[in-house]
Amino acid sequence: MTSRFPFRAARGLAHGMVGVVAIVLIVAGARIATASVSAISPTAQGAVSGGGTVTNPCGDASFGLNSVRPNTFPGGQALGRINYDRLGSCANAHVNVPVVLKSVTVSSTPTPNGTGGDAAIIGDCTTGDTNTACPTGSPPVTHVLVFTRDVADSGAGQDQFQIHFLNCVGTPTPPTSFGATPDNCTEPLPFEGGLLTTGNIQVRLPP
Amino acid sequence: MSLLNQKARSLGAALLAVALLVGALPTTGITAAAPSPAVGTTLLAGTTLVTGAGSGVFPGGAVWGGVALSGGSFGQGVAVFGDGTARGDFQMILAGTNVLGVATKILVVGWVTAGAANPDGSASISGTCRVDMQDGTVPSTGVPFTAAITTGGLQLTVGATALPTLVKSAGWIYLE
Structure with missing residues (x-):
């Protein structure tokens, strides 16, 4: 055999x-x-800053944002500001809100300049501050939620800024995944933004 | 039976190899960072946040690189620390008319590395920027810039070119 x-x-x-x-x-x-779909945490540390432009159905829009979280803020709370301005004569053009909540993750593979990560930043439209501005919607917009993604030192066409307009029952729950709407919120208006046309976003550990 | 055993062995070897290879694969993209109580403790002490988005107008006579500037838009998010360092981004699109009478835009995107909160309530930031004249020339990178920012506008100096103050006409500039 x-x-x-x-x-x-x-x-x-x-x-x-x-x-x-x-x-x-x-x-x-x-x-x-x-x-690129990462878990973001309402208790992680991460500072977010950025400025630039994105497109929206009316044309271009400028944005600027800052968000920080002191260690003394245990439950997702954060400080900072979100500014968003539709350029030209668009309706519902302005957003100016203080940051109240944030979920973030800092990349373990940062860019050459040492930044990178995802964040979901929530601003409050109901502060009563005369400078606070949010679009009008039905039901009313109570919060704005900004998703930012930092993947490159040259942000145009790579980093992301996406702004959602929320109506929330009570305090929104900070998202734990990029792009997720909080369970206790609806979106009375379509979101705007996406990849940056110009500008940059930085997500990094605080100094 | 022998054929089944052979397939089972093949599958077992495949699964073992997969387990080893997956473990050895480099982690790509973004992974969650563990919360670290060691950082950020003094984050806000002496920190000034400069945030803004909007547009504005230049006074008559503002010219840069042969472009008569009429106005522009801006977006910025900068954290200025008490030790003179700063981190964040600065962006402006300057609108005007070139020597041929054609509407054009100049794009400035800055990486902020230093700054100060001034006693008069303004903030000064500086760093390097990328300038795209959008006239067919190659954009310049690593150009030093400074900007003096108030809630009412901002004055930009790029290299040796000091522009007049862009007076905010829409949007917000916040220093807090």
């Missing part, structure tokens, strides 16, 4: 390698596809 061992072994190895390659491709593909 002639032994077929070497051939069967080789065929088995080949089958195994095909399986390995197929499964590795599937798994690696899934990792790459989900790498």
Whole structure:
């Protein structure tokens, strides 16, 4: 009887390698596809700043934002400001709100200048401050939620600024995933923004 | 039976290899950072946040690179610390008319590294910027810039070119 061992072994190895390659491709593909969708935490540290322009249905809009969180703020609270201004004569043009909540994650693979990460920043439209401005909606806009993504030192076409207009029952719950609307909020107006046209966003650990 | 055993062995080897390879794959993109109580403790002590978005107008006679400037828009988010350092971004789009009479825009995007909160309530920031004259020339990078910012406008100096103050006409500039 002639032994077929070497051939069967080789065929088995080949089958195994095909399986390995197929499964590795599937798994690696899934990792790459989900790498940019990160968990953001309402208790993590991370300072966010940025300025630039994005497009909206009316044209261009300028934005500027800052958000910081002292360690003494334990439950997602944050400080800072969100400014958003539709340029030209667009209706519902202005947003000027203090930051009250934030979820953030700082990248473990930062840009050459040492920044990178995702954040969800919530501003309060109901402060009663005469300088506070938010678009009008039905139901009314009680909060704005800004998602920022810092992936490059040159933010144009790469970093993201996306602003959502929320109607919340009570205090909104800080999101734990990028792009998620808080459970106790609805969106009476379509969100605006996306990839930056010009400008930059920085997400980094505070000094 | 032998064929089944062979396939089972192949599958087992594949799964083992996958487990090893996945563990060895480099982590890409953004991963969650563990909360660190060691950072940020004194974050707000002596920190001034400069935030703004809007547009404004230049006084007559404002010219840069042959472009007669009429106005512009801005977006900025900068944290100025008590030790003279600052971090954040500054962006302006300056609108005007070039020597051919054609409407044009100049784009300035700045990376802020230093700043100060001034006694009069204004803030000064500086760093390097990228200037795109949008006239077909290659944009300049690493150009030093400074900006003096108040709630009513901002005065930008890029390299040796000091522009007049852009007076805010829409939007907000906040220093807090």
